[in-house]
Amino acid sequence: MTQHMEMNRRQFVVATAAVGGGLALGVGEGVAATANMMAEPWKAPPVVSGAEINAWIVIAPDDTILIRVGQAEMGQGVFTSMPMIVCEELECDWNKVKAEYADANRDAKENNVYKRMGTGGSNSVRSSREYLQQAGASARERLKAAAAAQWNVPVAEIEAKDSKLTHKASGRTLRYGEVAARAALVKLEKEPALKTPDQYTFMGKATVKRVDTPLKVDGSAVFGMDVKLPGLLYGAIKMAPVFGAKLKSFDAAGAKARPGVVDVVELGKEGQSKHTVPTYASHLEAAVVVVANSYWQAKTALDAMNIEWDEGNLGKTSTDEYMKQAIAALNKEGGVGRKDGDAPAALKSASKVHDFTYETPWLEHATMEPFNATAQVRADRVDVWVPTQNPQNARLVASQQAGVKEDQVYVSQTFLGGGFGRRTVGDDVRQAVEVSKAMGGKPVKVVWSREETTRHGTYRNFAAARFQAALGADGMPTAMYIRYAGHSTPIQRQNPPKDNVDIGQLRLLVDSPYQIPNFQIEFTPIQTHIPSGAYRGPAANQNAFKIESFVDELAVAAGKNPLEYRLKMLQGYKDPSAARLLTEVAAKSGFGKKLPKGQGQGIAIGAWPNFTPNDGTFVATVATVDVSQGGEVKVEAVDIAYDMGNVVNFADTTAQWEGATAMGVGSTLYEEITVRNGRVVEGNFDDYRILRIDEMPKVTAYPVLSGGNRWGGVGEPGLVALVPAITNAIYAATGKRIRSLPLKNHDLTWS
Amino acid sequence: MITLNVNGKNYNVDVTPDTPLLWTLRDNMGMTGTKYGCGISECGACTVHVNGQAKRSCVTPAGSVVGAQITTIEGLSADSSHPVQKAWIELDVPQCGYCQSGMIMATAALLARKPKPTDADIDKTITNICRCGTYQRIRAAIHLAAKNTKS
Numbered sequence: 001m002t003q004h005m006e007m008n009r010r011q012f013v014v015a016t017a018a019v020g021g022g023l024a025l026g027v028g029e030g031v032a033a034t035a036n037m038m039a040e041p042w043k044a045p046p047v048v049s050g051a052e053i054n055a056w057i058v059i060a061p062d063d064t065i066l067i068r069v070g071q072a073e074m075g076q077g078v079f080t081s082m083p084m085i086v087c088e089e090l091e092c093d094w095n096k097v098k099a100e101y102a103d104a105n106r107d108a109k110e111n112n113v114y115k116r117m118g119t120g121g122s123n124s125v126r127s128s129r130e131y132l133q134q135a136g137a138s139a140r141e142r143l144k145a146a147a148a149a150q151w152n153v154p155v156a157e158i159e160a161k162d163s164k165l166t167h168k169a170s171g172r173t174l175r176y177g178e179v180a181a182r183a184a185l186v187k188l189e190k191e192p193a194l195k196t197p198d199q200y201t202f203m204g205k206a207t208v209k210r211v212d213t214p215l216k217v218d219g220s221a222v223f224g225m226d227v228k229l230p231g232l233l234y235g236a237i238k239m240a241p242v243f244g245a246k247l248k249s250f251d252a253a254g255a256k257a258r259p260g261v262v263d264v265v266e267l268g269k270e271g272q273s274k275h276t277v278p279t280y281a282s283h284l285e286a287a288v289v290v291v292a293n294s295y296w297q298a299k300t301a302l303d304a305m306n307i308e309w310d311e312g313n314l315g316k317t318s319t320d321e322y323m324k325q326a327i328a329a330l331n332k333e334g335g336v337g338r339k340d341g342d343a344p345a346a347l348k349s350a351s352k353v354h355d356f357t358y359e360t361p362w363l364e365h366a367t368m369e370p371f372n373a374t375a376q377v378r379a380d381r382v383d384v385w386v387p388t389q390n391p392q393n394a395r396l397v398a399s400q401q402a403g404v405k406e407d408q409v410y411v412s413q414t415f416l417g418g419g420f421g422r423r424t425v426g427d428d429v430r431q432a433v434e435v436s437k438a439m440g441g442k443p444v445k446v447v448w449s450r451e452e453t454t455r456h457g458t459y460r461n462f463a464a465a466r467f468q469a470a471l472g473a474d475g476m477p478t479a480m481y482i483r484y485a486g487h488s489t490p491i492q493r494q495n496p497p498k499d500n501v502d503i504g505q506l507r508l509l510v511d512s513p514y515q516i517p518n519f520q521i522e523f524t525p526i527q528t529h530i531p532s533g534a535y536r537g538p539a540a541n542q543n544a545f546k547i548e549s550f551v552d553e554l555a556v557a558a559g560k561n562p563l564e565y566r567l568k569m570l571q572g573y574k575d576p577s578a579a580r581l582l583t584e585v586a587a588k589s590g591f592g593k594k595l596p597k598g599q600g601q602g603i604a605i606g607a608w609p610n611f612t613p614n615d616g617t618f619v620a621t622v623a624t625v626d627v628s629q630g631g632e633v634k635v636e637a638v639d640i641a642y643d644m645g646n647v648v649n650f651a652d653t654t655a656q657w658e659g660a661t662a663m664g665v666g667s668t669l670y671e672e673i674t675v676r677n678g679r680v681v682e683g684n685f686d687d688y689r690i691l692r693i694d695e696m697p698k699v700t701a702y703p704v705l706s707g708g709n710r711w712g713g714v715g716e717p718g719l720v721a722l723v724p725a726i727t728n729a730i731y732a733a734t735g736k737r738i739r740s741l742p743l744k745n746h747d748l749t750w751s
Numbered sequence: 752m753i754t755l756n757v758n759g760k761n762y763n764v765d766v767t768p769d770t771p772l773l774w775t776l777r778d779n780m781g782m783t784g785t786k787y788g789c790g791i792s793e794c795g796a797c798t799v800h801v802n803g804q805a806k807r808s809c810v811t812p813a814g815s816v817v818g819a820q821i822t823t824i825e826g827l828s829a830d831s832s833h834p835v836q837k838a839w840i841e842l843d844v845p846q847c848g849y850c851q852s853g854m855i856m857a858t859a860a861l862l863a864r865k866p867k868p869t870d871a872d873i874d875k876t877i878t879n880i881c882r883c884g885t886y887q888r889i890r891a892a893i894h895l896a897a898k899n900t901k902s
C-alpha cells in the first residue's frame with residue numbers, strides 16, 4: 001500500500017478545544033477518579049489532547065484514545081458499546097479509551113460527518129456499526145502506515161495490537177501515541193476491509209463494564225435538569241390541559257409580584273411557533289411560563305396563577321369515546337394490509353369461527369427525569385443543553401425557532417434520565433429557545449413538573465383489533481382475519497395514511513411468521529386529538545399481545561399444548577430461529593410442568609423491528625405467574641430466549657432485557673393513560689403506577705445467537721413477547737382470558 | 752436566610768423556610784446529585800439523609816432541617832468508597848442513572864440500620880421507583896454491599 005502525506009489543518013484539531021456547549025462551566029464536584037468520561041458528557045476529558053485521526057478518534061501522545069459517540073446515552077450503554085466497535089478494529093488498549101458525545105454543531109458544519117445521531121428503534125448498533133468499524137479500521141491502517149514510513153519497511157510487515165505497532169522481523173515497536181500525529185496526515189488509497197463477526201476478538205467476547213457508571217453513583221453525572229450556567233433563570237411551565245386548546249387569559253401581574261419572579265412568558269401565540277411540520281409537539285403548544293431565579297419560586301408563582309383556557313369542542317372528548325369508535329370500526333372493512341388466499345370466504349364456509357377482540361390503552365413513557373431544556377439565544381449563536389435522543393433534530397428546531405442557521409446552533413447533549421422514544425421530537429427545545437428569546441437572550445432552563453410531563457406526552461397509541469379464525473380437522477388454523485383500528489402511529493402523521501393502511505401500526509401481524517393459507521389484515525385509522533409517538537417497541541409492544549393471546553386461545557380450542565401448537569404453525573417458516581427460541585425457552589423455564597391452581601406459565605413469541613427472516617431480533621418468552629385467590633397478580637419469573645445474531649456487549653444486553661421486563665410487567669399490570677373532558681387524568685406516580693422492587697420478577701435471558709450477518713437491537717424487543725406471556729400465564733393459572741389491558745381493570749379472583 | 756449543615760459544612764442559604772430541601776440543594780446550593788422525580792414523596796429520587804435517616808427531600812421544608820446533619824449523595828463518601836457505591840459499580844447497576852442517587856441513599860440508610868437486610872426488608876424499605884427497571888441488580892447490589900460491610 002502506498003501512502004501520501006498531506007497537510008490538512010483540520011486533522012490537528014485539539015480535542016480540548018471547546019466543542020458543543022463552548023461556555024465555561026464548573027466541572028461537577030466529586031467526579032469519580034475512575035471515570036473515563038466527563039460528568040458533562042459533551043466535553044472531552046481534559047487529559048485528551050492529541051492528534052485527530054478522523055472525526056471519531058483522537059489519540060494523545062500518552063496513548064489515551066478519545067472516541068466520540070454519536071448516539072444518546074439514556075441508559076442503554078452506548079457510551080460503552082459504540083467505542084467498543086471502534087476499538088475492535090483499532091486494536092487499541094480499552095483501558096485507555098475515553099469517550100465524549102460527538103458534536104452536532106460540527107456535524108452541521110462538516111456535511112453530516114456524524115451521520116445518524118438520532119437514537120431509537122434499537123438501532124444504535126444496527127445502523128452505525130459499519131461506519132464505526134470503518135473509522136477504527138481506517139485509523140489502524142493509517143497508524144500502521146505511519147510506522148512503516150518511519151521504519152522504511154512495507155506496511156504488510158507491521159502488526160497493530162493493544163495500542164502498539166510491532167515490526168516482528170526487526171523487533172521494533174512504537175506506541176500509537178508516538179505515531180498518531182503523523183498517522184493523522186496519512187491518506188489511504190483504499191479503505192481497509194472490515195472484520196467479520198468470526199474475526200472479532202473484543203465485541204461479543206469481553207464483558208465490559210460501563211464507562212458511565214462511576215458518574216452515576218456519586219451524583220456527578222449531569223442530566224438536563226442539572227445544567228448550571230452563570231446567570232441561569234428557571235422557567236416553570238403550564239401547558240393547555242386539553243391538547244390543542246388556546247390560552248384565554250392569565251394573571252401575569254400577580255405572578256410578577258411574587259418573590260424571585262422575573263417575568264411571565266406566553267407561548268403559542270399566533271405566528272410565534274416557527275415550525276415547518278404542522279403537528280402537535282413540533283409546534284409551541286399554548287402555555288404560560290413563569291421565569292424566576294429558582295425553579296421553586298417559578299413553580300409556586302405559576303401554581304398560584306389563575307389561567308383560563310379556550311377548549312372548544314376538544315374538551316368533550318375521552319379515551320372511552322375513542323375506544324368505542326375503534327371497536328365500532330371493527331365491524332367495517334378497512335384498508336387491506338395483507339391478503340393471502342381468501343380469509344373472508346374461508347370463514348364463511350367454516351362450521352365454527354373463533355372471534356375475539358383485544359384492546360390496548362395509551363401509555364406514558366414516564367421517563368424518570370421530567371421534561372426540560374435549557375437555551376441561550378444570542379444574535380449569532382444559539383446554545384441548547386438538552387437530554388435529547390436526537391441532537392440533529394434539536395439543532396433543527398432551535399435554528400427554526402431562533403431564526404439562525406443550523407451551523408450556528410450548539411447542542412450540548414446531557415445524560416438522559418430515560419428516553420424510551422419520548423425525547424425525540426424537540427417540543428422541549430422549541431420552548432426553551434422561545435423563552436430565552438423573550439428574556440432578551442438570557443439563559444433559561446424550562447422545567448416541566450411531573451404532572452406536566454405525564455399530561456403532555458407523545459403516548460403509546462391505543463388500538464382495538466378483532467381476530468377471527470377457522471380451524472381445520474387437525475385443529476390448525478386454515479384462515480385468520482384481523483381487523484385493526486387505532487390511532488395512526490407517529491405524531492408526524494396527522495393525515496390518514498395512504499390507502500388507509502398504516503403498515504407501521506400492523507407490525508408483527510403483516511409479517512407474522514405463522515403459516516396460515518388464508519390470512520387477511522385490514523386497518524382503519526381513528527383520528528384523535530391525543531398526541532402519540534414512538535414508545536419503546538412501537539406497535540410491536542401491543543400487537544404481540546393481541547396475536548399471541550389469540551393463538552393461545554386457538555390452541556386451547558384445539559385441545560393442544562400452546563408450545564406444540566406454535567411450533568406447528570411455524571412449520572415452513574423461512575427462519576428456523578423462531579421455533580428454536582420457543583423450544584429453548586420452554587426447556588429452560590420448564591414450560592409445561594404441573595403447577596398448583598393459581599400458578600401458571602405462559603409462552604409467546606415476538607420480534608423487533610419485524611419478523612423478517614434472518615434479520616433483527618427474535619425473542620421467545622415464558623412468564624411464570626402467581627395469582628392469589630384475592631386476584632392479586634405476581635409475576636414470579638420471566639425467562640427469555642433471544643436471537644439478535646451478534647452481540648457487542650453482553651453486560652448491556654442482559655441489562656436491557658431485565659429493564660424492559662420491569663417496564664413491561666408494570667405496564668401490563670397497571671399502566672394506562674385516561675382522557676376525560678379532553679385532558680389526561682393521571683398526573684403523577686400516585687395515579688400512574690410504575691413497577692417497584694417488590695414486584696420485580698426474576699429475569700433470565702438466554703442468548704441463542706445465529707451469528708452471521710444478523711444484527712438485532714435490544715432496547716425494545718424486551719417489551720414484546722413479554723406481555724402475552726404474562727396474560728397467557730394468567731389464563732393457565734386461573735382460566736381467565738385477558739383481552740384488554742391493563743390487568744388492574746380485571747377481576748382475577750378465583751376459588 | 753437559613754443555615755443548613757450539609758455534608759459536614761454549614762451553608763447560609765437565602766430561601767424561605769417552606770422551600771423544599773430538594774430545590775434548596777439543587778438551585779440554591781448547586782448540589783444537583785439529588786434528583787427531582789415526582790415532588791410528592793412517591794419516587795424517592797430525592798432521598799437524602801437527615802441525621803442518618805433516609806428522607807425524601809422534595810417534601811421536607813428546608814426550615815424543618817435547620818440544625819440537623821444532612822447528607823447528600825455528594826457527601827456519602829469522598830471517593831465513591833462507600834460499600835453501597837462500590838457494590839453499585841461492581842454490578843453495573845445504573846442504566847440511565849437518574850434514580851440511582853436516591854436508590855443509593857435509601858440503601859445506605861437501610862444498611863446503617865439493618866446491616867444484613869432480608870429480601871423482605873428490601874421490599875419494604877426500598878420503595879423508590881426506577882423506570883429503567885434496574886431492580887434485579889439493585890437487590891443483588893444491596894446484598895453484596897451488606898456482605899462487604901465490616902460490622
Ligand code: FES
Binds near residue numbers: 787792793794796809
Ligand atoms: S422527588 Fe421526592 S419522592 Fe419523588
Ligand code: FES
Binds near residue numbers: 846849851884
Ligand atoms: S436507572 Fe434510569 S430510572 Fe433508574
